[in-house]
Amino acid sequence: MAKSNPQSAPDTNTLITRVKNNFQESLLTVRNCMDPLAPSITAAAALMIQALLSDRKILVCGNGGSAADAQHFSAELLNRFERERPGLPCISLTTDTSTLTSIANDYNFDDIFAKQVRALGQAGDVLLGITTSGNSRNVIRAVEAAHERGVLCVALNGREGGEMTAVLAGSDVNICVPGSSTARIQEVHGLVIHCLCDLIDFQLLGQG
Template sequence: MIDFIKSKIQTSIDLKTSLLSNTALLSLIDAIVQDICSSYKQGGKVLWCGNGGSAADCQHLAAELSGRFYYDRPPLFSEALHVNTSYTTAVANDYSYDVIYSRLVEAMGKKGDILFGLSTSGNSANVVKAFEKANELGVITIGFTGETGGKMKDLCKYLINIPSKDTPRIQECHMLLGHTICEMVEMNLFPKK
């Protein structure tokens, strides 16, 4: 069993090492941070959508911006779109689960806002529809996916496609990069004195 545990840790390390040497991806992260900071400076917001573990990651990362990350500073408008369970269950029941996010993007999103979509396959229908609506409205779309990017690939301004097909390892990298983005946004908007 120890060898099995070691193999899982090593697989995670190897994937993260591949990110470390991917200069295109690192440059993309920097560009994402600049767009997020620009949006906030213009009164924008950051919205998040995903399903299952990705929904949990969205909620976690939204809280890093709306609460705080490393130090006390003013809150930033950031919300995971699934947190209102009455809304989510009503719209899923009355319309379709596929539109739970696109309807909220339509209601809340405006040009220059940011929408993150997390989907390891890149094919989650409700995230895809949210990106389609976001693009209609001029909302900046950022996709966190697995290797292929799936259907989201062609709908994102920025695509962070982790070079793996292993869902848990992809999600670990989503959180690593998400945390990095949150820290950089905090540092950029609220430099420590």
């Protein structure tokens, strides 16, 4: 392991400035996204609440940090968000390593979510596909599989929306976070997930 050179190490004020810059960039991104994203977040929550009230479920998928976001969202619905309520049916397609690795090994990594959607998805369900770039092939194929099963889709993506925008149907909802920084996009994705949870709880339980 290489040893750091104390003489070349940045001073504490420089490090603190970098931290503050990250906060400022995040705040600016959130502020710039609030007005343009609020309608699509509201529309996405409407699809989800319609599915839940019809005894349907929500499926979620993504890669890397987006896989963590998928599991985060699923946990908030299956367990609870900020108020006590019965668990809501939501499945993260990122958690079963035996399923994921068998599909990737026997077929193709691009199919790891699509095959699960074809097996688990029912007409009236909702798929939340999370991809920072909008170009994750396995998430795009999951959306295509969802359409085959009559599953509505919500895309949570970033930048210009990527290839995902070409496969979304008119009844789907696209929540696209503008910007070039993956970190800033993912930070907004976390806020969007909490907004969806809040809207779902509000429509089910009323004002808390």
